[in-house]
Amino acid sequence: MPGAEPPLSPTAEDEPLSTDPANRPSHLTDRIRTELVRRGPCKVPPGFVFSRNESDGRSCHHQYFRKILVSGEKMARSWLIYSVKNNSLFCFCCKLFSKRNINLTSAGMANWKHASDYLTSHENSPEHLNCIKAWKEQSVRLKSGETIDKLEMALLEAERVRWRAVLTRLTAIVQSLALRNLALRGHTETLFTPSNGNFLKEVELMARFDPIMKDHLNRVERGTANQNSYLGHHVQNELIDLLSSKIISSIVDDIKQAKFFSVILDCTPDISHTEKLLVVIRVVSLMEKPHIREHFMGFLEAEESTGQHLESMILTRLxxxxxxxxxxxxxxxxxxxxxxxKNKGVQARLLEKNPRALFVPCGAHTLNLVVCDAAKGSVDAISYFGVLQKLYTLFSASTQRGPY
Ligand SMILES: [Zn+2]
Known part of the structure; x- marks a missing residue:
């Protein structure tokens, strides 16, 4: 219990509790941290005169302790503290809660030429926002009922809502492009360049009409969201993976609801001459009204094409x-x-494991046919009648063998 702890010793712990942050060690005990949170950051008196650097004559300014909001309103940077000893600035909350070793937590930031940009970048960084949150939460717990800085908490909440809105839009764009089987990336990843790909082009288009995306691109261009623009290819890949796992999970739900299923398999080499095993699962879906559905479950890379290896791949995937x-x-x-x-093929091995799983050869499989386009490495599961339709279209378009 915090209340049961003895009072802090003024002699042994005086140094870490010094009002000058430069005197505090990098590692603080929970007890010291709690006491510092209780005391809060020390404010610089209004008329305080900052000492100048001997080298360039620059010094700290009172204006660094305020930030200007988009509305033009000024707001105090309550987290920013000044060290007289080092003539430098520290971040109160990061020094208490962050494990990262940066200027604002170690020796102090004294680069007055770039101080303004540095502070803006720091206060928008996720690490700092997490530390502010930790600080405010601990402060609330300590004060238990006393009011906290509502404006700062409201800003944090607004930031969370904004990021959620941006990510929702980016996910929708990835989904829309994936549905149309369009490539996301172009030759560059720079906004507003001609060859930056479909994804960034859709982002730019959305920003013309949507205020949230417009604001986001403005931030990216100003550099305030540079590290976390969420527009790079890693994020695109991550969104694709997340969407893919969500779709697979929904398909698996459909299969489990139907209970019984059959598997359609085929091997084909892709453009890089790697053997790929494709897996399609066919069920009587009960999701809406009962109807037959075939779900493409992805490609598996086949290192060998022996019956034993393919069987083990299928069973592992299931x-x-x-x-x-x-x-x-x-x-x-x-x-x-x-x-x-009949002896070592996949069908014999699967039948041995489950005699109820009947084998239907592809030639006799009249309702569904899996057509593999080996040259493109793409696969379409189309109906038998679909094949007939394609053949008809091919021949009917011929000038030599038109329809009669
Ligand atoms: Zn900070």
Whole structure:
């Protein structure tokens, strides 16, 4: 219990509790930290005269202790403290809660030429925002009922809401491009350049009409959101992965609800000559009204094309997805020896594990046919009648063999 702790010793702990942050050690005990939070940051008196650097004659300014909001309103930087000993600035909350070693937490920031930009960048950094949150929360706990700096908390909340809104829009753009099978990236990742790709072009278009995206791009261009613009290719890939896992999880729900399923498999080399095993799962979906659905579950990289290896890949994939193989009622693939072989083929191995999973050869599989376009490495699951339609279209377009 904090209340049960003895009072701080004025002799042994006087140094860490000094009003000058330069006297405080980098590592603080919880007790010292709590006491410093209780005391709060020391303010610089209004008429205080800052000492000048001998080298360039520059000095700290009172204006650094205030930030100007977009509305033009001035707001005190309550977290900024000054060290007379080092003639430098420290961040009160980062010095207490951050593990990062930066100027504002170690020796102090005394680069007066770039102080304004540095402070703006620091106060927008996620690490600083987390430290402010930790500081304010501890302060609330200590004061238990006393009012806290509501404006600062409101700003933090507004920042959280803003980022959520930006990410919602970026996710929607990735989803929209993925649905149309369009590439996201271009030759550059610079905004407002001609070849920056579909993703950034959609972002730019949205910013023309949407105030949140417009504000975000303004921040990125001003450099205030430079490190966290969320427009780079790593974020795009992460969003694609998250969307993919969400879609797979929804498909798995559909399969589990249907309970019984069949598997359609085929191997094809891609453009880099790597053998890829594609997996399609076919179910009678009960999500809306009962109807047959085929779900493409992705490509698996086949290091070997032996029946044993392919069987183990399929079973591992089903296990990863949490789909029990004992509910499988059919499997269908081409007539390769490794697939349909009666002794060592995938069909024999799967039948041994689950005799109820009937094997349907691809040739007899009249309702659905998996067409692999090996040159492009893409796969379409289309109906048998779809193939007929394509053949008809091909021949009907021929000048030599038009429809009669
Ligand atoms: Zn800070």
């Amino acid at each position: 296990e990863e997805l949490g789909i029990p193989f004992e509910d499988c009622r059919g499997h269908s693939y081409d007539n390769g020896a490794n697939m349909k072989g």
